[in-house]
Amino acid sequence: MNQLQLVRELAEKATTKIVMLVADGLGGLPLEPGGRTELETASTPNLDRLAARGTSGSSIPVLPGITPGSGPGHLGLFGYDPLEFRIGRGALEATGIGFELGPDDVAARGNFCTLDAAGRISDRRAGRIPSEESFKVVERLEAVKIEGVETFVKPVKEHRFVVVFRGKGLDGGVADTDPQAVGVAPLDPVAAVPAAGRTAEVAKEFVRQARLILRDEPKANGMVLRGFAAKPQLPTFEQVYGLRSAAIAVYPMYKGLARLAGMTLVGRAQSLDEQIETLAGCWNDYDFFFLHFKYTDSTGEDGNFSEKVRRTEELDSAIPRIERLRPDVLIVTGDHSTPSLLKSHSWHPVPTLLVADTCRPDGLTGFSERECLRGGLGQFAAKHLMLLAMAHALRLGKYGA
Amino acid sequence: MNQLQLVRELAEKATTKIVMLVADGLGGLPLEPGGRTELETASTPNLDRLAARGTSGSSIPVLPGITPGSGPGHLGLFGYDPLEFRIGRGALEATGIGFELGPDDVAARGNFCTLDAAGRISDRRAGRIPSEESFKVVERLEAVKIEGVETFVKPVKEHRFVVVFRGKGLDGGVADTDPQAVGVAPLDPVAAVPAAGRTAEVAKEFVRQARLILRDEPKANGMVLRGFAAKPQLPTFEQVYGLRSAAIAVYPMYKGLARLAGMTLVGRAQSLDEQIETLAGCWNDYDFFFLHFKYTDSTGEDGNFSEKVRRTEELDSAIPRIERLRPDVLIVTGDHSTPSLLKSHSWHPVPTLLVADTCRPDGLTGFSERECLRGGLGQFAAKHLMLLAMAHALRLGKYGA
Secondary structure: OOOOHHHHHHHHOOOOOOEEEEEOOOOOOOOOOOOOOOHHHOOOOHHHHHHHEEEEEEEEEOOOOOEEEEEEEEHOOOOOOOOOOOOOOHHHHHHHHOOOOOOOOEEEEEEEEEEEEOOOOOOOOOOOOOOHHHHHHHHHHHHOOOOEEEEEEEEEEOOEEEEEEEEOOOOOOOOOOOOOOOOOOOOOOOOOOHHHHHHHHHHHHHHHHHHHHHHHOOOOEEEEEEEEOOOOOOOOHHEEEEEEEEEOOOOOHHHHHHHHHOOEEEEOOOOHHHHHHHHOHHHHHOEEEEEEEEEHHHHOOOHHHHHHHHHHHHHHHHHHHHHOOOEEEEEEEEEEEOOOOOOEEEOOEEEEEEOOOOOOOOOOOOOOOOOOOOOOOOOHHHHHHHHHHHHHOEEEEEOOO | OOOHHHHHHEOOOOOOOOEEEEEEEOOOOOOOOOOOOOOOOOOOOHHHHHHHHHHEEEEEOOOOOOOOOHHHHHHHOOOOOOOOOOOHHHHHHHOOOOOOOOOOEEEEEEEEEEEEOOOOEEEEEEOOHHHHHHHHHHHHHHHOOOOEEEEEEEEEEOOEEEEEEEEEOOOOOOOOOOOOOOOOOOOOEEEOHHHHHHHHHHHHHHHHHHHHHHHHOOOOOOEEEEEEEOOOOOOHHHHHOOOOOEEEEHHHHHHHHHHHHHOEEOOOOOOOOHHHHHHOOOHHOOOEEEEEEEEHHHHHHHOHHHHHHHHHHHHHHHHHHHHOOEEEEEEEEEOOOOOEEEEEEOOEEEEEEEEEEOOOOOOOOOOOOOHOOOOOOOEEEEEHHHHHHHHHOOEEEEEEE
């Protein structure tokens, strides 16, 4: 029996409330041998106090050594095995711009490119077309009409956009049309699996009409499509955990990931303060609250150690306001590490803290990567975190008699 | 998706170099309650220094409590799940004597025995025939000729030898002919699976001709065959990791295991010093280097605690010469523990050290079983070690967007 089936079977009704605060990219590295990580450098009196009360550990997002993107990183935290459930590139891109995918949708990432007179790609980024120009080109593509299929074309940034085909019987198994080279023409969409035959035809018709529409464009007179993908079929939080779940996030990507798990997007917060206001405002309406804090990741991606430290301290200072709501389970974790040293996501385990009245004390006095190594949760697979959350919320019955 | 597929998908080209130094049987036990293990007793200034710089942990070869042989022990270290990939006894025996199995080979372990006048086994070890006598008997078996099949018979030690049948369509699914008792005749080779029908016929013909050849032998006038097995189908290091891989080992068994993973055997080193010379000599030609050190195992098997301590110190003193080559990732581990107290392989987790510039500090100051328990790698499955090696060598791309 897999984990999701197990939880479905054991989940019980309760009135307890779980807050999962995801500090994106939380874990880090020292800049110099023998130095301190961002989290160790930051002054985090509130997290330290919680660490003394709760149980800590190190979360492994996918497998040791595997660096996750945001998709698999969050799937793990939500209890979906990120090796079993995969979010295709097109579906993730659509999700990332806030396009809510339906069950009949197939999404693909589009890139405008420049074609020469012979139809060969001469510039794979359409002359680095700025967003304000490309957005107008995207609008023109809305004129495409394909029988039996609804088509959506949405801008992303610069030469990038998203196409969504909506219709019965579509399938994500269509090969990329991007030849990944200049001097050659874009490929025709072809089915990579038998079930995608119709989708390939739809994509081909889209490309045919788009070509006519774009032919006079000075920069974006061509395009390639990549990462065809349907919405991943995740059982919802309600179905698996019996939790009424709210997502309180600022960025579309994380709202989208929460929607894939069936959470309700609440509020329009643009800052952590506003997120916590939103949290307080909807406190009585939900059982589970996913709060996403972006800036521990983006500062790490920028390689800005001191700013990541500052953002970590900002996160820490918000903790008392969350505590005031008296969640039965409060989790602070990340979807992956983003060390400023690497300027990217990494594979290192993520410091994780769980606070509840049912925590077994582990003797820690602070919250950091190093402390977490000696924590009561040990090193654990991220996909198991929701089991711990449910258990400490007294929402899981006994397995077997 | 399984781990090998995942790595294949994520592996990226790089110029970084990984050294995996396997101290066979590295972990141990104190001789007395409250005492120190061999590793804790040994003076290991170099490993201690590396532990302060790198990340340590405890490797679980197969599963907690499971004692591995050399085959599964090394498969795990090489990233192959030892519960998924099994090396049949015959294939391991052939590998152990340096016989390079091909894709059309089926190997079996042979034991000479003494038969009475009625053809029943009277001595299962052929009167403890010494190697110099049995080697001559093995030579006589080279006269066996079977149509459509090439036959190899190779001595191992005393009454033990290896038979390899080479031909199209052979299969390892042949039952043992050893009745595991005296007073009964050897069994006929029979197919245990339908695909092994021809192989069973081949084995039967081998036995028939061998019986004629051996009938005048005073001790070894009979034989039994066990552990029929083809070469395990492992994807190679090149295929999985994109690593050009060199194996620098002294003993045939470990060379054989490395060959099964597609590594190139380099040099003819007979000592650790010569192994490191070989390493330096081929440094520019490979990305991954497997160095095997036997004596931490053999001294443990002998129950010679102080000699295991001395061999551990010998290993430690070789470390600076490896460091001088500036590997991007240096791993020191073992394929299993071999505590002198037990005089055998054991199930205890194996102290493991990984050193790279991307290590997160874990606060350790020494390298020992006890220190490793508090290390940043935690307790981990041996099969995940290569993922960590690849990650720290910056040779793995991000999983999912």
